[in-house]
Amino acid sequence: MTHPIRILIADDERNLRELIVRELGRRGHEVEGVADGVAALERIRETPFDVVVLDMRMPHKEGIDVLRELATFPEAPQVIMLTGFQEVSTAVEAMKLGAYDYLTKPTKIEELDVVVRKAAEKGQLVRDNVALRAHAPGAAPFGGLLTQSARMHEVLRIIDRVAPTDSAVLVLGESGTGKELVARAIHERSTRTARAFVPIHCGALPREVFESELFGHEKGAFTGAVGTKPGLVELADGGTLFLDEIGEMEPDSQVKLLRAIETGTFFRVGATRPRRVDVRLVAATNRDLAEAMKTGEFRQDLYYRINTITVSLPPLRERRDDVALLARHFVETNAKYGLKRLAAATLAALETYAWPGNVRELLHAVERAVILSKGDEIFPTDLPPEILGSNAPSVPSASDSLEAMERQHIIAVLKQVNGHRGKAAALLAIDPKTLYRKINSYGIVPAELR
Structure with a gap:
């Protein structure tokens, strides 16, 4: 212990x-x-x-x-x-x-x-x-970060330095860049590796359900609480708690989390006695938390608690050396659909595309191509149409803002599903409420989805 x-x-x-x-x-x-x-x-x-x-x-x-x-x-x-x-x-x-x-x-x-x-x-x-x-989280074990990019090697160097400590780590990066893989890498290289790595998505659940999942609840604490249930914080005792998309956490939950971090104690929902845990905290977000603090959406004191060490992940468009490496790896991991290889023209198309969805988008694109290709070679025509089509997102310039690129990606995904927000949220791996908020904040109108 x-x-x-x-x-x-x-x-x-x-x-x-x-x-x-x-x-x-x-x-x-x-x-x-x-x-x-x-x-x-x-x-x-x-x-x-x-x-x-x-x-x-x-x-x-x-x-x-x-x-x-x-x-x-x-x-x-x-x-x-x-x-x-x-x-x-x-x-x-x-x-x-x-x-x-x-x-x-x-x-x-x-x-x-x-x-x-x-x-x-x-x-x-x-x-x-x-x-x-x-x-029963059922998360797959950490399998390593594949990269030959100089920027990513700098990230790996920081991971090796910070992993043996108990300092809180904040992982920053666009959706799909591999923030959870980095969190797992930190855990696997730490002194806590024999204990649990427990992830939770802070924006995927309503506040009441989120707090019950995080802190647990006592029998009778609310309608449907037919028994006592330990929280994910308790499961992570002695190990690492990974708070994914912490920027989406409700303000009330932020207060309770801050108290748990500061004191090492928490209350289950409906409980009157505190419980003590020893966890290493790793958080991740694709939001600008500095801006969220200005608008009152994120607590300043919590930000300084989770931001002892910052690890910033570059988007895939800024590490193009990794596209072919990752694509070949994803072909191998989908070998259950047949042993296949990427044609030279296919690799060229993959390396030219902007990848607004980053590594996650590349993974799904390769999986789709492996399944749909008829022979043992994957051709450009097997790739999703947006990668080849004239409407594919262009490579952003240095002057493009993160918000502009995210807006462009949301529009592209919404077009792909004919404007269905639920399906778009699933493809983007975000909560439907978060997608609705982003559509409003970016001023995306139906005419842009035609």
């Missing part, structure tokens, strides 16, 4: 309790002590502990009774029982009730420390399994 193990010691023998609290604290754990079972249950309801050490015999409520009640908790901590020599049969009963282990008094601190660490590790595995089954 990357954060200190949170331990509660419940024992009515004051001297022994204080000794255990002190000695385990010296070993880097966060430890509290209580004198009886009732107080132990109260603290567990208030604070999420990783491990609880229970004395078998305590006033008000014995350890075995506390264990029985913990079995009804939706997310109970791992329990270690402390027993006297004559209580071994009761300890066996405790194991059947779900205790991780039991130790007989007097116990050595070194032995208790080892058992506590193993119990905490088991608890983390259980939480990961629950979260994975709840969300």
Whole structure:
């Protein structure tokens, strides 16, 4: 575990309790002590502990009774029982009730420390399994960034420098440039690589649903919340949380995210007690966040929190050396449709096109060509018509603004789907609400789509 193990010691023998609290604290754990079972249950309801050490015999409520009640908790901590020599049969009963282990008094601190660490590790595995089954992201593993571009090699150099740190990273780039691949590369090269990489698209869900996905919710928190569900933040504990298109996040959600980043704690929807996590944050956006801050759409304090290190990705039109390399790679990855090769004229057409949709557009264009080509060679006629047609987007000049190029690309995609906004949003990989906002802000009118 990357954060200190949170331990509660419940024992009515004051001297022994204080000794255990002190000695385990010296070993880097966060430890509290209580004198009886009732107080132990109260603290567990208030604070999420990783491990609880229970004395078998305590006033008000014995350890075995506390264990029985913990079995009804939706997310109970791992329990270690402390027993006297004559209580071994009761300890066996405790194991059947779900205790991780039991130790007989007097116990050595070194032995208790080892058992506590193993119990905490088991608890983390259980939480990961629950979260994975709840969300099942199914994201493909990182397969490497292919490039021979000097600008991209500079990006890779920055990734290698920043990956071993825990600094927040902001990845900037147009849609389709590979921002998530960069985030995965940072995670894979970090000390957190053994833990989860968890992506979430900040503009793909309404605010209420987004917060439930990010922070989780308690049973009964809202209509349809029939059970407790861990959030993606918890799934990312010890690993990396990737917030894609963070510029689309609603202001209310930005406030909650900022608090979670600053304190390392958060509340599930409908919860009253905080939870603590240790995550590395990587965010990405294709928006101008400086402009969004001026208009009040993005919080300045959040911007400075996520912008410790900035990685700027060049669009594909500015790394033309990579077009042929990537195109051949995409032909190979689509070999299930047949072993094929790109004709010289096809490569020339691909290298001439402006690629307003960047690498994502190239991927889909090559996949389409592989499927539609009849022989073992892919010809220009197998490519999408906009790549060859007179209406294909021209190579932007240095004076063209990012907004102008994005407007041009949106119009091209809308024409391709006969003005259907839902289909256009799917092709652009953005939320329909985001597309609607962009159509209005760019003043795109139906006459331009004919």
